[in-house]
Amino acid sequence: MLRYExxxxxxxxxxxxxxxxxxxxxxxxxALANLMNDLGRDGWDYVRADALPVEERVGFTGSxxxxxxxxxxxxxxxxxxxxAPASAVRLLEPAPEPVAVPRLGPAEPPAGAAxxxxxxxxxxxxx
Numbered sequence: 491m492l493r494y495e496x497x498x499x500x501x502x503x504x505x506x507x508x509x510x511x512x513x514x515x516x517x518x519x520x521a522l523a524n525l526m527n528d529l530g531r532d533g534w535d536y537v538r539a540d541a542l543p544v545e546e547r548v549g550f551t552g553s554x555x556x557x558x559x560x561x562x563x564x565x566x567x568x569x570x571x572x573x574a575p576a577s578a579v580r581l582l583e584p585a586p587e588p589v590a591v592p593r594l595g596p597a598e599p600p601a602g603a604a605x606x607x608x609x610x611x612x613x614x615x616x617x
């Protein structure tokens with residue numbers, strides 16, 4: 491079974507200037523092609539582009555959702571074997587035994603009668 495690792499990078503937001511590249515679309519296409527070619531040299535294959543939501547803070551208490559364009563790449567793992575990768579093995583290990591939490595029993599009624607309360611005072615002693 492062939493296994494992959496993935497890399498997600500933000501898509502370029504601006505084009506790159508180059509001789510003979512005049513329009514905004516062509517500059518953006520050049521920036522995108524350069525990014526893809528750089529990652530392709532390292533063995534990464536382009537998979538797809540996604541616009542993913544990100545919740546950002548606005549001011550002290552507010553938030554808003556914006557979308558970021560991300561490019562997804564993949565490449566085969568160099569040590570692709572029939573064994574599961576170490577990260578998957580860790581996920582399959584049994585969970586540790588839960589720690590027993592002591593439970594409290596019912597409250598015991600207070601012994602004797604409650605003291606009588608009088609009017610509130612300022613707490614200052616009169617001299």
